[in-house]
Amino acid sequence: MTPEDIPSTQPIFAAIVNFFTEDNWHYAQLEKQSTLRLAFKGKNDQYDCYAQALESQQQFIFYCLCPIKIPKSKRRAVGEFLSRANYGIIIGNFELNFDDGEIRYKTSTAVKNHLLDSDTIKQLVYTNVKMMDEYLPGIIAVTKGGVSPADAIHDLP
Template sequence: MNDLFPIIQKFFTDDEWYYLQLGNQPILQMTFQGKNGKWSCYAQVHEEQPIFFFFSICPVNVPEDKRVLMAEFITRANYGLKVGNFEMDFSDGEIRYKTSINVENDTLSSAIIRNLVYANLWTMDRYLSGILSVIYGPVTPVEAIQKSEE
């Protein structure tokens, strides 16, 4: 494993996050409470390449009958995003927001980690109510996006 993982652990320790390392893997698991809900997060280092990933996992999986509507919502949300993207696993309905950076031939600073992590958290929190309204309500993806982006 490269030297990224200790840098990431130090960032989350210094930023006063409570986290658990998943076994011997270069993955930290934590939770975050936003304005619109609470969800799990994962900070991960890719072992073969110097890439840092941060994931916010939506607290609710999308039911099978809503996945096509959610795919439209995600596509509409992703279109204007500058950092990161939403992803949905069509097999189980898991939605996550991913931010990442490849630091090959460069260094990973606390400022870069902070920007990547907090952009991720802000974006999941911004769109979470729209995601939930598509899952639970008779709201179209277009209406849900408009409400999320107000």
């Protein structure tokens, strides 16, 4: 898929496809959606990611999913850890689905006049995956190591 294959009514999605093609990411488009599924290999694990164009709302959203699901018994503690992590973060935020234990990191931006440049995409994408990879050891420490949320945040490099 190339930006030329995308209808001109989808300029945000075309910009996303162009960025990931030029940056040599492997991706697949979700069926009937302006969303790409991608994978990123960090220093701590590999992550499933999603890049989504919301043309009518003029928005770009990028998600990185945590590779582990949080068991119900640990969701409150991990929720506290993520809240501590979110405090002070400028670009993006962690989200925890308390129903199924999924954690994701979200970065997004409003896109003026449907014009999304590659520098903006790059900043949002790489900030996103870096944050997930940086905080994964703390998530694991709280989930599997019995470390308190406050100690896990303090122990991060």
